[in-house]
Amino acid sequence: MSDVMPEGEAIRLFTVPITDSLACEAASILARFRELADGALRVSDQEAFDRNTGSPYRQECAEIEALDEPLRGERSSLHAMLMETADLTKDNAFDHVRALEHDILMQPPPVWSPLTLSRVVMEGVLFSEYLLDPAISLNKRFARVAGVWVTDARYAQKQGEANGATPDDAGGMLQYAEDALRRCQAAERFNDRGRLVGYSFDGESAPMDINITERANRVMPRWLPTPYRLTSGAAHNRPWMIGRARDLSGNYDLVGEAATVMAAVMVSLGSIETVVGLFGTYFGVDMSTTLEQMEEERVTFLYRSIAIAHAQ
Template sequence: MTDDEMPKGEEDRFMGVPITDAFAQAAAEVLREYREMVEKSLGRAEENEEAPCLAEIASIISTPKVGMARGSLYAMLLEIAGMSFDTALDHVKALEHDIVRKPPPVWSTLVMTRAVLESFLFCDYLYDPSISGALRLARCAGLWRKDMDHSANLAKVLGQDDEIAEVDDYVTKALADCGIEARRGASGKITGYIVDGEASNLDFNITERARNRLPEWLPMPYGLLSGVAHGRPWMTDRARIASKGKEGLVGEAATVMTAVMIVMASMDMCLRSLQGYFGYELDAALAELKEYRELMFLRLVDLANASE
C-alpha cells in the first residue's frame, strides 16, 4: 500500500481526524474526573456484614491443619490485587498527561491503555465475586508460581542460579503447607493448582477475560491494543493514512477516544467486582459514573468533529 492509498471503508472512519488542543484538554479532564470519582467512591465504601470476603476469611482460618498457611496466602492475594489496582491508577494518571503533550501522541495512549486494562483484569481475576474461595486461592497459587518462574528466568540471565532453587523450594513448601495440590502435564511440568477440588491454571487468558468481563457497551478492545503495543503494521499504518500524505505519523482523535472508553470500562468492571466481593454499596456511584460517562462521550465526539 502506498502512502496515498486508503483501504476500503477508511474514508469515513469514526473520529478519524487529528487531535486538537481543545479535544485533548477535554479528554484528559474527563479521565481525571472519572478517576477521581472512582477513588472517592471507594474511599467511603464499607464492607457489608454479609460480604463474600468475610465468609471466605472465616472458612479459611477454620480449615483444619492448613488454616494459618492459607490465611497467609489469602493475605498475599489481597496485597497483590490491591497493588494491581494501584498500578492501574498510576497508568491512568500518566495517560492523563500523555494525551495533552505536544506534539499530540500517536500510539502511546493506546499502549498505556493496554497496561491499565491488564492491571485491572489482574485485580478482577482475583476479586471475581462469582467464584468460590477455594478457586480464588488456586488462582493466587497459580499466579504466584508463574511469577516465580519469571523471576527464575531473570535470575538465570543475571547469573544468580543459586537463588532459583531456594525460591522454588520456598514456594513449593508454602503451597504444600496450604494443602494445595499441583496439577501437572504429561511432561511433569506444573500447569496449575487444585484447592479442595477447585482447579486453576497458572495464569489467565487476557484476551478471553477481557472479552467476558468488560461491559457490554464496549466492543472487544484487546486485539486492537495488542496490535499497537506490538507495533503491527495492520494497526500502526492508520497513522500514515491520517497524515494524508504528509511526512511523519499523525495521531487521530479516535485513538484518544478509544483509550478513554477502555479505561472507563476497565474501572467500571473492577468496581463491580469490588462491590460484589467486599459487599460495598456502590450502586449510586456506578449510576453516577454511567451518567457522567455517557454525557462525556457525546461531548468528546462533538469536540473531535468540530475540527473537520
C-alpha cells in the same frame, strides 16, 4: 492464542487529528473517573472490614477461620497475599490512568502511546478481577492465585539468571512459593507430558495463569467490543495498524488520531467502572451511586467529544 487483532478490524471512532480541546476533555474525564473511584474504593475497604459480614470477603475469612491449625494460618496468609496482589494490580492500573492523562496532553499530540497505556490499565484491572471474582469459590480463588504466584516466580527466576544470579539465588522466590503452597495443601496438576499446568485446592482447580483476552471479553462492559484486541496492534507495534498514523498525515510524519485517544479513554473508563463494581461486590459495598454517576458522565463526555470533532 495470539491477541493481535487482524487487519481490517480496527475500531475507528473519530478519523480526524487530535485537537487541544479534545485532549483536554479526554484528560479531564480520566481524572474525574480516578477521583470517583478513589473515593468509592476507600469506602469499600473500610466498610468491608467493619460491617459487611455477608460479603464474599467476610464469608471467606470465616471459612478459613473454621480450619484447624496449622492449615488455618497457612491459608490465611495466602488469602492475605491474594488481597495484596489484587490491590497491587489495581493500583498499577490507576497509575497508568494518570500517565494516560498526561500523555494525551503532549505536544505534539501522541500517536499510539494512548492505546498502549490503556492496555496496561485494562490488564491491571483484569488481574484484580481474576483474583477477586465474586462468582467463584474460595478454593478456586486459591488455585488461581497459586498459579499466578508460581508463574511470576518463574519469570523472576529467569530475570535473575539473565542478570547473572546463581541458580539458588534466582530461584529463591519460586522455592518460597512452592514451599508455601505445599503447606497450604495445594495439589499440583500435570498434563500427559508431565508439565505443571495448574493447582487444585480441595478439588477446585485453575490453570497456571490468567487468559487476559478471555477475561476481557467476559468481564469488560458490553459497550466495549473486544477491548483487549482493540489495543493489541499498537502495543505489539504491528505495521498494519501503526502505519495508519503515517497515512493520515499524507507524508512520512506520524500524526495522532482522535480515534486513538477516544479508544484509549473508553477502554480506561470501562476498566475503572469494572474494578469499582468488582471491589463493591466482593467486599459487600453498594457502589450503585458511583457507577450510575460514572455512566452518566461517560455518556456526556462521548457526546461532547462528538461535538468537538464535528466542529473542526
